[in-house]
Amino acid sequence: MIVWVNGTFGAGKSSACRELVELLPGSTLFDPEEVGYALKQWLPARRLAEVADFQDLPSWRRLVPEVAAAMLDEAPGTLVVPMTLLREAYRDEIFGALAARGISVHHFVLDAEETILRSRITACEEYPGNPEASARTRRWRLDHLPDYRAAQEWLHRDAHVVDTADLTPRQVAEALAALVKDGTARCPIVRSSTARGDTVAAAVLLFDEQDRVLLVDPVYKPAWEFPGGVVELGEAPTDAGVREVAEELGLELEPAALRLLAVDWEPATDDRRGGLRLVYDGGRLTPGRRAALRLPPDELRAWRLVSAAEAADLLPPNRHRRLLAALAARSGDAPQYLEAGQPAALGLPAGSTAG
Structure with missing residues (x-):
């Protein structure tokens, strides 16, 4: 202690x-x-x-x-x-x-x-x-x-x-x-998972009528985040995204309503585990649904709707790159595959370009 x-x-x-x-x-x-x-x-x-x-x-x-x-x-x-x-x-x-x-x-x-x-x-x-x-x-x-x-x-x-x-x-x-x-002054700290090795995590992007994206401010974490979290053992990533949104925002979604936007391979660092990061489109939030959002006080301090440019000041660089790729995929037909937040070619010979 x-x-x-x-x-x-x-x-x-x-x-x-x-x-x-x-x-x-x-x-x-x-x-x-x-x-x-x-x-x-x-x-x-x-x-x-x-x-x-x-x-x-x-x-x-x-x-x-x-x-x-x-x-x-x-x-x-x-x-x-x-x-x-x-x-x-x-x-x-x-x-x-x-x-x-x-x-x-x-x-x-x-x-x-x-x-x-x-x-x-x-x-x-x-x-x-x-x-x-x-x-x-x-x-x-x-x-x-x-x-x-x-x-x-x-x-x-x-x-x-x-x-x-x-x-x-x-x-x-x-x-x-x-x-x-x-115990009056004990901090309501969210402990990191004790799991070892790489993980799979699911994030859900939620938007307003101006296409601003919702970010959340975790307790005792230096940067803002997407709603979402680590996929539990035996859990489907879409189910994890739905569960995390319900736990973090009090918002009920259907797994079938999620659309995959990006898959990012995040390498491990000294203080963070790596693994696959899946980003989903969770749809638009009406004013009524926004008013009904409820944050767990021991996990999240606040939520905010921001533009992609505003998100650059709140997200770590790799997650901002992930957001930009997801936003690009949202207006396209296929998810984007990234490695460390950077687009990665799949199945293409060196020096070639996609279609």
Whole structure:
């Protein structure tokens, strides 16, 4: 289990977490900043110059859940993590990786009025004996308060907020320990399948009168997706598409109504399994059916109708290529076959072209 204590600088994360480790038997303190400091030593200066913060490094976001999982293997129990995460996509990426490993996360945000935060930051002497370094740190933290204000909407929606204005670090830790015990802040994480090897997945595209396509925003996943999911053992892909649409949107479809648009062979990567991805046309959604859509709150945050161009900003590149191929097939007579999102010729000699 992980207790992730979020919040901006001055909220009291570090001091409260040190106290919390004493209150949670078998717990260990893990500061992901140390992973960032290590990367600053390992990565070339030219790469570090390209980012404003080590959280912008994909390697940091990948290593944090890896290190956390390794620490829990070495010292089973609770990992207490004081770490500011203000970008929702980064939170999605890290928590999603933890969920894939079956690690539960209790997510807290320590909060206080901005005047209190500024007062605490100004009074902090991060580097005793080095006033210049302390002044730079204070300025950096003060400059990032607007980022916290901007992130409060999603933070306060997804995490349990604890107001630290009138609490000592010990009192904050006691409040956190009680909330961990009753499970109030446990994230409703969707765990990845434990199946190994390649999979078959079915996605269903649904459209409105303007031919915009419906996308869904999964919980703790950094990008939007098509409605759909992995085909279960012994299940027909069309049945899987119908089942997933019913589970994710509360929408009943008939398997016979689905039209195959694209088949994409997706190669496996370090963090994702590969396999066949089938994309179906599920038809148009009337305004009445759109109004009746119901999302499972522990799986999906939102749905949205977008144009193909708008989808480019929401989907990973390979899935956007898959969407474009499916849209092209929708106006044609035959499904498209792709490999890694790219059209692949079938049964044609090298150098030849289709008809």
